[in-house]
Amino acid sequence: MSRLVRMDHTGHTTLAEWSASDPASVEAAVAAFREELDQGSIAMVTRGPGHAEHVRELPVGEQLVIMRRPIAGG
């Protein structure tokens, strides 16, 4: 089961869970993903130790997709 989580004030919130073999769950996850992007979040997936990637579409094959807020110089 893959998960879409958002880092927020609660620690993190699971926005969607899906299985590639279940089109309905994928569709719901894609909708949740787009909604988060619309709110200004940035989607990240980890790519092994020390690597992460910013993604613009829900990578259905990934186990974990993390939504984060933008960063800025302080």
Place this chain on the structure above:
Amino acid sequence: MAAHAHAAAPAEPLPELAGVYWRPRMTAERLQARGRLWTLTTLAHVVPFVLTAVVMVAISPYALPVAIAALAHAWVIPSLYARRGAIVTRPVRRAADGPERIALGLLGDLVDHDARELHARSGLVPEPGRLGTWLVGESGALLVQGRRVSCWCVRAADPELPSGDRVAHLLLALRADEEGFATVANLAFSGARWRVRRRLPKPRRVALDAVAA
């Protein structure tokens, strides 16, 4: 701590770069140049005061108090700059225990055992990169390159985040695009490691010593 260098070029540059479009993308060469500029600035502060002290004592031994005051300035001014750099590792206000615990769990999934252990001791997560070794905190990061440390002020935009999530935000951005991360962040200080080290509280000194070893 796992030794993993970041990819040569990110598949996707950090989206936050659009907010600092006027800044040239940071590279190892630009970073080195900025380091040299910081060194020159430090010398420009120190040398005149040291010369003043020497000349004053040479003119008259009775000017010794003035010479000592000049030497104190030569010491204190770079020290204040280093303090400004060390402050980037300062923790931000903690959230409630529950969210903090959940956030730490997610952060723990992103790093290996050694990094988790160092974070528990110091609040900083070590992250090897192409520019050097980073120590990522809640509101900034240190980049250790041999005897030089660069201090970067950068944070997640959401002030309600628990501390673990703050670190995770910076860590993910750093891993996605190291040079982009250094472009978005503000360089608060670059200079000798020992200068930054003496301005850090003991737990964070441990982290600096660990990655410098």
